[in-house]
Every structure is written in C-alpha cells, then in structure tokens.
Amino acid sequence: MRKLVILGAGTAGTVMLNKLHPVLNKDEWNITIVDQDETHYYQPGFLFIPFGIYSKNDVMKPRRDFFPPGADVVVSQIERIEPQQNHVLLMNGKTLPYDYLIIATGAQIHPEETEGMKDGLWHKNIFDFYTVEGALALANFLKYWEGGKLVVNVSEMPIKCPVAPLEFLFLADSYFTERGIRRDVDFHFVTPLPGAFTKPKASLILGDFLEKKNIRLTSEFNIARVDNENKTIISWDNVEVPFDLLVTIPTNKGDDCIKRSGMGDELNFVPTDKQTLRSLEYENIFIIGDATDLPSSKAGSAAHFQSDILFANVMSAIESRPLRARFDGHTNCFIESGFGKGILIDFNYDTEPLPGKFPLPGVGPFSLLEETKMNHYGKIMFRWMYWNFLLKGQDLPIESHMQMAGKRK
C-alpha cells in the first residue's frame, strides 16, 4: 500500500482530502488526515461575531461532517515531520509513514510576539477577532461600550485575509451609526503598510473609503510594544497612538510543528514553489493554503484556487509525470463595506484588482472594485456555499486561474 498523509483539516486540507479520496484506488492507496481537534471553523465568519451578526454556532461544525465516508482520520497534535525519513511523529506517540505528504497546517495569531500585548488589558480593552474566543469577548465589550478611541492595528505582515481589518472598520462604522453613537467613536487605522491595503490601486480606492467614513489612517507604523498603563501603542521609532479600545491583528505564524520540524522560515511558513506548490526542498512534499510562504494572500479563496492546482500536480507526481499545473496567485475577496453593501476584488501575483463585472463578463451579478448591495449578498451567501460545496471539493462557478474577461484596465 502507498500512503498519502494530509496534515491539517482546515479549509485546504479538507478540500484536498475530498478531491483525492474518490479518485485514488483504495486497493493501492491509504489516505490519512490529521488534525489536533474535531471542530471546523468558518474563519471568514469571525468578522461578523463582534457586531452580533453571527453567533458561535454559525461558524462551527464538526470536522467529521465534511470528511468522505471511510476516510482515515487521526485526532492528535503533530510533534514533527522528519522529511528525511518520510514520516510524521504524532504527539499521541504514533508514527505515520508516507510516500507523499500534503502540509495544510495553516497560520495562527501570536499576540505574545508583541511586548505588553497579553498583559493587563488583554480581553479587557484589547481584543483580536481572529479567534472565536477573541471575537466573542469583543462582541460582549462592544455591547456595553459608549464610545472613545477605537484603534485597529496590524502588527506585521503577512496576515490572514489582509482586507479583514478594513472590513472590521467599515462594519464598526455601520454598527455605531445604527446605535446612534458614531460621533462618540474616534476611528483610527494603524498599519505597517504604506497605505490602506497591500495592492496600490485597491489601496487608493479603499483609502478613499476610509476618508469618506471619517477613519484616520496612520501608515508605516511598526508596533514595538503596548503600554497598558497609559493605554497606548508605541512604534519602534517611538510614535505613540492612544486607545480606549484596541482591536489588534497580532503577528501571524505558521504552526509550531513546522518549527519543530526545522522546515519553516522565520515565521514558520514553509518554502514553497509559487507555481507548482511543491516543497522547495523535498520532492514528495506539497504545501497548500496559509502554511505556505507564497506571496499570495493568505485567504480561503487562494487556498481553494490552489486546491485545483495541487490536485492536478499530486496526481502527476504519483504517476511520475511532470508537474504542469501552475498557480497564478489568484485571490478573490468580498469586502464588507457596511450598511448592507460590499466591494469585490479579484487579482493574482501579477495583475492588480481591476474594475469590471464578475464572474460573467459584462453581466455580473457582482461588480469589481465597486460598492454594491449585490456584493454584500455574495459574501453572505458564500457561507452556505462554503459548508455545502467548497469544503466537499465540488466545483464552484469561478475559475482557479484569474480571468481578464469582463475587466477594465
């Protein structure tokens, strides 16, 4: 029997299992998926929890609901990968040998990387919304908050879903307006980037939105520490920003098991061929989603587009054919802009977000780089698509390579 092991049962790992399980011959192949716990989180939904739009139950389901029948599932933490030996050591003491390995161990937030972040004010006046716990604690805080200085700060790049901090601001603007206290909240977005977003053209448009919504922008701010006593964040070059409520997007890192395996860069992301998704070091190891060091967005849509490419390349590798499928960096983001509207952007490694109609050229129903109600419905509908189609590895009506048709330069 030949063995294929998938590490991580998040979006990327689950989709890969669902694509490979039905096509690999059961008499020749044994596929195993490993994760440390049994709950699947719909991470894009965390954003809505602080504003009471989603509850905990909207974003959590048992992982087993999305595994194909007969799949070999192991619940254990991963101790480390020993790539020279072609096996994975698990915390439960077991060893999993493999012929091919897919690493889909994702990325997590690490507030403790910033001095003072997890001291006195953590989950009192300082919150994250990248974990269910953080998002729920923030929801509870916002319910009773009467206003003051709201600071949203990105610690360092890269982060999962680079548009999420902006969406948080836009939704908060909408939320406080509806509560009648918008004028009592001073909005301030503080980022290490030179502008509102990672891509210059979209950054300009999103920057205009910040201005329209009366949100102050401080760019090129690299946080050094949090002064809990004076409720201030301080940059390495001593710029101080005071807050009453700090919503932080802490440092994102790859899983600790990557560090223990000695396979990651300084943030535990695994060096990956940006087109084939194969490890730069080991021929029989592939990486997908947030675990990679690719210069594409760490987003579910990118992981989903990568899954088509990786499926083709894994099939080629096990049949000793050359790897021909190429990931182009395609990412697609529905950006909530508040008041029941949304903006849609679609881009890849080389092409910035452009205006136009999507996914059907000239028709839509979605509009790129424009604020519409339909884009918001797209985002809301997407959760249903995610649970019912995407995770199960079924095709969505969106190409994995970015398309130019329907876009204006």
Next chain:
Amino acid sequence: MTIKELIARTIELDSDGHLKNMNDWDESLANALAFEEQIFELTPDHWKVINYMRNEFKTKGDAPSIRKLTKESGIDTKTLYALFPKGPAKKAAKIAGLPKPKGCI
C-alpha cells in the same frame, strides 16, 4: 519607472524606487541612495546591515525580512529602526541596491 540623476551618472530605478540594475551599485552610490532616504551618514552599523543584506540576497535570491534581519545580523530591532527609520528591511534593501523584499506585499 523613473530615471534619476545621482552622483553625476544616470541610474535607472524600478517602479518601487529600487535600483533596476544591481550592477550599478557601489559604495558611493549607497551613500547617495542613503541621502535620498534622509540618512546623511552611513556608520559601521549601517554597513553591517547593508553587507548582511547583500550577502543574503546573493545566496537566497531575496532580501531578508525584518525578522530575519534581527535574528541573523546581530543588530536588535530597536537599533535597526534607529539606523533605518520607518522600514528597516525596505530602506536597507534600497540602499544596498537590492529589489524591494518579497515579504513586503
């Protein structure tokens, strides 16, 4: 893409303002590039970072991130920001004649 007059020769820069042709770089050009970034004197510590960056680029093909810089150059983050205010990784790469680090997306 812009072309700038620096130290009496024409140097071509890329769209990020970094050297287009790495072979144009020499120590006097580094001083001129630093001047453009409001760094008026390159101290031995500046050179330690610049030389580390150039070495790293030669072996790895990418300029290192700020995290890698602090871990491997022997200079702590606070000092790095004092040497190259705002963005040490980006600024040091520029002065070292390297393209913008890929990590800065």
